[in-house]
Amino acid sequence: MGKVIAIANQKGGVGKTTTAVNLSSCVAALGKKVLLVDLDPQGNSTSGYGINKRSAPGSVYECLLGQDAKENIQSTQYHVDLLPSNTALAGASIELVELPRRESRLRAALAPVIPEYDYIFIDCPPSLDLLTLNGLCACDTVLIPIQCEFYALEGLSELMSTLRTVRKKYNAYLDVEGVVFTMYAGRLNLTIQVVEQVKKYFGDKVYKTCVPRTVRLSEAPSYGMPINYYEPNGKGSEAYMEMARELLKNNQR
Numbered sequence: 001m002g003k004v005i006a007i008a009n010q011k012g013g014v015g016k017t018t019t020a021v022n023l024s025s026c027v028a029a030l031g032k033k034v035l036l037v038d039l040d041p042q043g044n045s046t047s048g049y050g051i052n053k054r055s056a057p058g059s060v061y062e063c064l065l066g067q068d069a070k071e072n073i074q075s076t077q078y079h080v081d082l083l084p085s086n087t088a089l090a091g092a093s094i095e096l097v098e099l100p101r102r103e104s105r106l107r108a109a110l111a112p113v114i115p116e117y118d119y120i121f122i123d124c125p126p127s128l129d130l131l132t133l134n135g136l137c138a139c140d141t142v143l144i145p146i147q148c149e150f151y152a153l154e155g156l157s158e159l160m161s162t163l164r165t166v167r168k169k170y171n172a173y174l175d176v177e178g179v180v181f182t183m184y185a186g187r188l189n190l191t192i193q194v195v196e197q198v199k200k201y202f203g204d205k206v207y208k209t210c211v212p213r214t215v216r217l218s219e220a221p222s223y224g225m226p227i228n229y230y231e232p233n234g235k236g237s238e239a240y241m242e243m244a245r246e247l248l249k250n251n252q253r
Contacts, residue, residue, distance in 0.1 A: 002035075002117035003251065004110065005177050006139035010162075011155035012126035014147045015182030018217055020123035021048040022236070023143075025226030026244035028079045032118040035073065038085035039106070039135050041092070045123040046084040049076045050224025053086045061088040063109035064096060064134065070113055078226055081117075093130040102130060103170055107138035128162050136166045141177035143247075148181055148194040156198070176205050178250070180243065184210035209243040212236065 007020045020036060021044075028034040038045040039060055043053035051074060053059075058072030060083050074082050096102040106122075114120065124135040136142065142163060146152045167174045179202050181195060199206050211217075212235050220230040228237045 002033075002114045002120050003141070004114065004120045004122065004139040005141050005143050006122040006124055006135045007143045007145065008122075008124040008132060008135060008159065009144055009146065009155065010126060010128045010132070010159055011147075011152060014126075014152065015145045015211060016126065017042075017044040017048065017123055018221075019143070019145045019180060019182065019211070019240075020045050020121055021221070022217075022227045022240040023244055023247070024080050024119075024121045025078050026228050026237075026240045027119055027121075027247065029228055029241070030244055030248060032248070033081075033116070034079075035081045035083065035113065035117045035120045037083040037106075037110070037120060037122040037135075039089075039131055040085055040123050040125045041087070041090040041131070042125075043085040043087070043089075044221065046082065046086075047224060048221045048226070049078060049080065049082050051076065051082060051084055053084060056084045056086055059084045059086040059089065060106070060109075061086060061092055064089075064092055064105045065099075066105075067109065068112060069109045073113070078229060080226075089131070096130050096134075103133050104137050106134040110138055128158070133166065133170075136163070136174060137170045139171075140173065141175045143177040144179045145182045146179055146194075146198060147183050148185070150194070153194060153197060156201075176202070178205050178207050178247070180207045181210040183213040185213060207243060207246055209239055209246050211239045211243070 024036040046053040217236040
């Protein structure tokens with residue numbers, strides 16, 4: 001049975017999609033069967049794998065409306081299967097309001113394919129809306145990317161409050177997979193302070209691997225390639241490969 005991990009943080013610009021694309025690719029490169037679900041209407045994970053979100057024949061939108069996920073999953077040349085997003089997803093939150101079991105539509109759609117994968121990653125939108133709620137109800141754990149700045153700490157407390165609510169009402173077994181520092185600049189005092197605060201709260205849930213700020217990580221999506229294919233020996237690729245190893249090691253326990 002595969003493990004479903006939502007990558008979530010309602011604050012935008014923290015490296016959430018960058019982590020979803022590159023971590024899923026690196027986990028696949030380590031020999032695991034991986035599915036990435038693009039639950040963000042912006043569709044950046046979809047284009048990050050070189051798939052045109054405007055011409056994709058099926059998407060996660062159809063799954064939320066009742067279609068089986070198998071009908072909409074696409075293979076990529078990077079050994080990761082993708083359930084893409086498209087522009088129709090932007091209005092999905094409004095459409096879902098009228099539907100029965102609106103918070104668990106994604107969980108129902110993914111249920112038949114979970115046994116076929118080792119890991120399923122869900123790239124959630126940068127907001128706490130009905131789409132993100134579907135992601136949190138469908139997953140086993142949440143991986144939280146954090147940029148090392150003061151506002152990140154404020155957003156983190158809101159996210160933890162949401163996780164407690166979801167645990168209480170919809171998904172009793174929801175747990176935190178880990179916290180990952182992105183765009184890391186270790187020499188800055190603010191970075192050190194934020195890291196200390198987060199470690200106080202999350203303890204050993206904080207990943208040892210930190211993702212540095214690099215130009216190549218920003219460039220790779222424009223070529224539709226994960227970082228471990230775009231620049232295999234660069235700092236960004238090394239960081240995400242190390243994070244993938246850490247994730248697999250944590251899940252062997």
